[in-house]
Every structure is written in C-alpha cells, then in structure tokens.
Amino acid sequence: MxxxxxxxxxxxxxxxxxxxxxxxxxxxxxxxxxxxxxxxxxxxxxxxxxxxxxxxxxxxxxxxxxxxxxxxxxxxxxxxxxxxxxxxxxxxxxxxxxxxxxxxxxxxxxxxxxxxxxxxxxxxxxxxxxxxxxxxxxxxxxxxxxxxxxxxxxxxxxxxxxxQKGSVAPYELKKTGLSGVRANARPAAVQRFEGERVTRHDALQRVIASTPADSTVVLASTGFCGRELYAIDDRANQLYLVGSMGCVTPMALGLALSRPDLRVLALDGDGAALMRMGVFATLGAYGPSNLIHLLLDNGAHESTGGQATVSREVDFASIASACGYALALDGDDIGVIDRLFDAKDVDGARFARLSIRTGTPADLPRPKVTPEDVRARLQQHIGGR
Structure with missing residues (x-):
C-alpha cells in the first residue's frame, strides 16, 4: 500500500x-x-x-x-x-x-x-x-x-x-466543493432571434470569418460538419474529428482550460450533442471565458442518410442556461453567430444553437489530411504560444 x-x-x-x-x-x-x-x-x-x-x-x-x-x-x-x-x-x-x-x-x-x-x-x-x-x-x-x-x-x-483494492492508504477529504467551477453563478437568460434558416455552408463561412487562425482553434464534430468546414477552407487552426461522436465538447473544454491563451470553438451537431448531453453540465460548471460552443442543428443525422433526430423537441439553449453557461443564444438568424463571438464581458463558456437547413454540397470531399497529420499541424501551429 x-x-x-x-x-x-x-x-x-x-x-x-x-x-x-x-x-x-x-x-x-x-x-x-x-x-x-x-x-x-x-x-x-x-x-x-x-x-x-x-x-x-x-x-x-x-x-x-x-x-x-x-x-x-x-x-x-x-x-x-x-x-x-x-x-x-x-x-x-x-x-x-x-x-x-x-x-x-x-x-x-x-x-x-x-x-x-x-x-x-x-x-x-x-x-x-x-x-x-x-x-x-x-x-x-x-x-x-x-x-x-x-x-x-x-x-x-x-x-x-x-x-487493485487497497492499493492506496486512506486520505481524508477535508475540502467541500470543487475547484475551478463557477460557484453561485446566475443562469444566463436565453436570448432568442428569429430569421430565415441558412445552410450549413453559409454558417461555416461565417464561423471562418469569426475565428482568426492566429488566436482561435476550431474543433469540428464528426460527420458533415468537419468535412464541409475542410472543403470550404482547410486552415492550420482547425481539427476535424472522425468517430468519437459527441466528444468534441469535452475535448474543447480540456484544450480551453489548459490553454487560456487560445480561444477555443467547439463546433457541434445536434446528433452529437444529444449523444453526450451530460457534458453540458460539465461545460457550464467549468467552462472558461475562452470556450465557445456552437451547435448547428439541422434536425437530422445527415451524413448517414438524413434520419431525423429528436433535436426539434429539445431546447438546447435553455439546457445550456440551466447548466451554468454564461451566455445562451438560440435562433434561426445567422446573426446569432456574430452575437456569440462579439458578446462582451462574458465570464464563462458561451453557447448558441443555430437552426439550419438540411442539405449538403454534392461530392463533398473527405479530408485528405490524416488525423495524425491534422493533429500535428495544429500542435505546431499553437505550440509557440
């Protein structure tokens, strides 16, 4: 022992x-x-x-x-x-x-x-x-x-x-609570914006315009989200998940916590978010102000044939608010993305759900850069900070 x-x-x-x-x-x-x-x-x-x-x-x-x-x-x-x-x-x-x-x-x-x-x-x-x-x-x-x-x-x-059992001698817990959480933070009031739904392509173009490569990291969820981002502009500050559905948000939290010098965007999809909704509570509790969570919700598992998800019955922004996010936005208007990035004095993780149309460009390519290479490229890009 x-x-x-x-x-x-x-x-x-x-x-x-x-x-x-x-x-x-x-x-x-x-x-x-x-x-x-x-x-x-x-x-x-x-x-x-x-x-x-x-x-x-x-x-x-x-x-x-x-x-x-x-x-x-x-x-x-x-x-x-x-x-x-x-x-x-x-x-x-x-x-x-x-x-x-x-x-x-x-x-x-x-x-x-x-x-x-x-x-x-x-x-x-x-x-x-x-x-x-x-x-x-x-x-x-x-x-x-x-x-x-x-x-x-x-x-x-x-x-x-x-x-094995009994490997470590007992150690008394004298501290209550957890370090690093946003204790006693008031829930953010959900802000909603109506408009005309845009395509994922339009939304991702706006994301790229809002995430300068020298100061921001973009982690994109598996499926068409990452593939379409790659097709629009393959930048050194981007990483495209393959598999590990639902893991983009906890991964982004780990990066944001350990690298406060970077702004980290978790680019999520409705199917992935539904798979690991417990992480909303973790991000709300621990999420730092350099963490941004954007959920592009088209109500479908589009990369597997367009089967519907239950996302249209879920108020993601209210869930984010209840879990402690410092900013919670929801809407059909692409201006939600601008509000998400431009909001001032946000003390904690920020969230927005943008409802988008289904549909994907024909012949959408898969990334030619391997997962190992895209990881190495990103680490080299941010390594000198």
Missing part, C-alpha cells in the same frame, strides 16, 4: 498535473488528495468517456509538456470505448489511465462486476492499451510512471495502470 501523495508527487515531477474522471471507492484517497491540492487541476466528468476526451484536449494543447490522467472504475471502460478507440488512438493523443479492478478474479465483489472484472485485461488489450498493475510499494512508483511516459511519448497513445 502506498500513500496518495507518493504517487501524485512522482507524477507531478513527470508533468502530470491534469486529472479528470468519475470516482470509484478504490480511487477515493487518490481523488481526495488531488482535490485538495490547488496547484493540480481536477475536473469531475459526467462520464468516463468525457474524461478521456477532456484529457485528450489537454494533450492536444500541451504535447509532452503537459500530461493528464483519466481515472475510472473498470465498469466505466464501456463508456470510454469510443474515445479510446476513435479519438486518442486515431489522433495519437496520449494519456495515463488509472482503471480500478472491481470484480478481480478471486476477490469478492458486487454482482455487477462479475463479468467486467475478469475481462478488464482483455478489454484493454483489445483496444491496444498496454497495462500493468498500479504500484503498491513506494519504490515501484517511479519505474511504473517511467514505463508509462516512455510508451506514451514513443507512440502517442494511452497507457493504463490497473488499481
């Missing part, structure tokens, strides 16, 4: 200062220690996949200089499969995973862990994530972290430490 401080301080020496996750009883002393150290950054995620995507955003902004850890119970691997297989693996965005081993064979546990316990190692191996047991002796910590960072630096992919 080790002390939480022994691991956290050794990790800090190696650049790990960002943490995100969902608690597990095995992780309690570890999380309690991190929460009470104001020099560390901890984000309480709505689910494990959001935590992985958020730490991917930290990695995007910091490279080897800034490292992050995603923490979860092994049951949460199910929630994290998509970002682990189509975001971190595809774009080569490394992070350290601390996964608890509930239901470990030979160790009595609750019935819900009876299947996940035995298959946890195979799940990690199937996702091509190397793993080892979380250190339980002080002299094991440094070598374990060195193996992890060496793998992460050489491959750009995650490495996992699997934590």
């Amino acid at each position: 080790i002390e939480a401080a022994q691991f956290v301080e050794a990790a800090r020496e190696r650049g790990f200062d960002w943490y995100a996750g969902v608690p597990c009883s095995f992780l309690t002393p570890f999380i309690n220690y991190v929460l009470q150290d104001e020099s560390l950054h901890y984000v309480s995620a709505a689910n494990e996949g959001d935590a992985v995507a958020l730490i991917a955003g930290v990695a995007l902004g910091g490279g080897k200089k800034r490292r992050g850890i995603a923490m979860m119970q092994n049951s949460g691997l199910g929630n994290a499969v998509s970002p682990l297989t189509s975001l971190t693996w595809t774009f080569r965005l490394p992070q350290l995973l601390i996964v608890t081993w509930r239901g470990q064979p030979g160790v009595h546990d609750e019935p819900q862990h009876a299947l996940m316990g035995p298959i946890t190692p195979q799940m990690l191996e199937t996702m091509e994530i190397p793993w080892e047991l979380f250190p339980t002796e002080a002299d094991q910590i440094g070598p374990a972290l060195d193996r992890a960072t060496a793998y992460m630096d050489s491959t750009g992919r995650p490495y996992a430490l699997v934590m």
Whole structure:
C-alpha cells in the first residue's frame, strides 16, 4: 500500500498535473488528495468517456509538456470505448489511465462486476492499451510512471495502470466543493432571434470569418460538419474529428482550460450533442471565458442518410442556461453567430444553437489530411504560444 501523495508527487515531477474522471471507492484517497491540492487541476466528468476526451484536449494543447490522467472504475471502460478507440488512438493523443479492478478474479465483489472484472485485461488489450498493475510499494512508483511516459511519448497513445483494492492508504477529504467551477453563478437568460434558416455552408463561412487562425482553434464534430468546414477552407487552426461522436465538447473544454491563451470553438451537431448531453453540465460548471460552443442543428443525422433526430423537441439553449453557461443564444438568424463571438464581458463558456437547413454540397470531399497529420499541424501551429 502506498500513500496518495507518493504517487501524485512522482507524477507531478513527470508533468502530470491534469486529472479528470468519475470516482470509484478504490480511487477515493487518490481523488481526495488531488482535490485538495490547488496547484493540480481536477475536473469531475459526467462520464468516463468525457474524461478521456477532456484529457485528450489537454494533450492536444500541451504535447509532452503537459500530461493528464483519466481515472475510472473498470465498469466505466464501456463508456470510454469510443474515445479510446476513435479519438486518442486515431489522433495519437496520449494519456495515463488509472482503471480500478472491481470484480478481480478471486476477490469478492458486487454482482455487477462479475463479468467486467475478469475481462478488464482483455478489454484493454483489445483496444491496444498496454497495462500493468498500479504500484503498491513506494519504490515501484517511479519505474511504473517511467514505463508509462516512455510508451506514451514513443507512440502517442494511452497507457493504463490497473488499481487493485487497497492499493492506496486512506486520505481524508477535508475540502467541500470543487475547484475551478463557477460557484453561485446566475443562469444566463436565453436570448432568442428569429430569421430565415441558412445552410450549413453559409454558417461555416461565417464561423471562418469569426475565428482568426492566429488566436482561435476550431474543433469540428464528426460527420458533415468537419468535412464541409475542410472543403470550404482547410486552415492550420482547425481539427476535424472522425468517430468519437459527441466528444468534441469535452475535448474543447480540456484544450480551453489548459490553454487560456487560445480561444477555443467547439463546433457541434445536434446528433452529437444529444449523444453526450451530460457534458453540458460539465461545460457550464467549468467552462472558461475562452470556450465557445456552437451547435448547428439541422434536425437530422445527415451524413448517414438524413434520419431525423429528436433535436426539434429539445431546447438546447435553455439546457445550456440551466447548466451554468454564461451566455445562451438560440435562433434561426445567422446573426446569432456574430452575437456569440462579439458578446462582451462574458465570464464563462458561451453557447448558441443555430437552426439550419438540411442539405449538403454534392461530392463533398473527405479530408485528405490524416488525423495524425491534422493533429500535428495544429500542435505546431499553437505550440509557440
């Protein structure tokens, strides 16, 4: 058994200062220690996949200089499969995973862990994530972290430490609340604007005009959103998600928090937003003033044939307001985009839903730049800041 401080301080020496996750009883002393150290950054995620995507955003902004850890119970691997297989693996965005081993064979546990316990190692191996047991002796910590960072630096992919019960000595939680959240912030009043719906093409042209490459990063959701942005103007400050549906917003949050020198735009779609609506609460609580969330809502999964979503029955702007966003706009008028970017004295994340028409240009190309190349290009573009 080790002390939480022994691991956290050794990790800090190696650049790990960002943490995100969902608690597990095995992780309690570890999380309690991190929460009470104001020099560390901890984000309480709505689910494990959001935590992985958020730490991917930290990695995007910091490279080897800034490292992050995603923490979860092994049951949460199910929630994290998509970002682990189509975001971190595809774009080569490394992070350290601390996964608890509930239901470990030979160790009595609750019935819900009876299947996940035995298959946890195979799940990690199937996702091509190397793993080892979380250190339980002080002299094991440094070598374990060195193996992890060496793998992460050489491959750009995650490495996992699997934590057994009783690995970390108890550590009392003396602090209430969470650092970094917008405590007692009043909900933003929703502002609505009527007009004539425009096409995604028109909306993206307005987005490009509002996001200068020297100071803004644009992360575009998977599907036609990213593909059409690429077709209009492929700029060095843009990244186009492939797969990992719904992960653009937690990823943008991680980048915005870790890089306050940049303005970060999460360019979202209605289908993707519906998939991970829990992240609205996380963005509302933690979202900094350099984070912008624009939802282009055409009411359809257009890239898969135009099947309708339920978005027309959802008041996204009211949800954003209730979750703590500092600005919440809604409308059909393309001027919503200008208001979103031009609003002054906004203390927190800002949100706008723009209702757009369906329809996509014929022969819309797929990006010719690979995910690894577009990630490397963006990191080079923002690296000197």
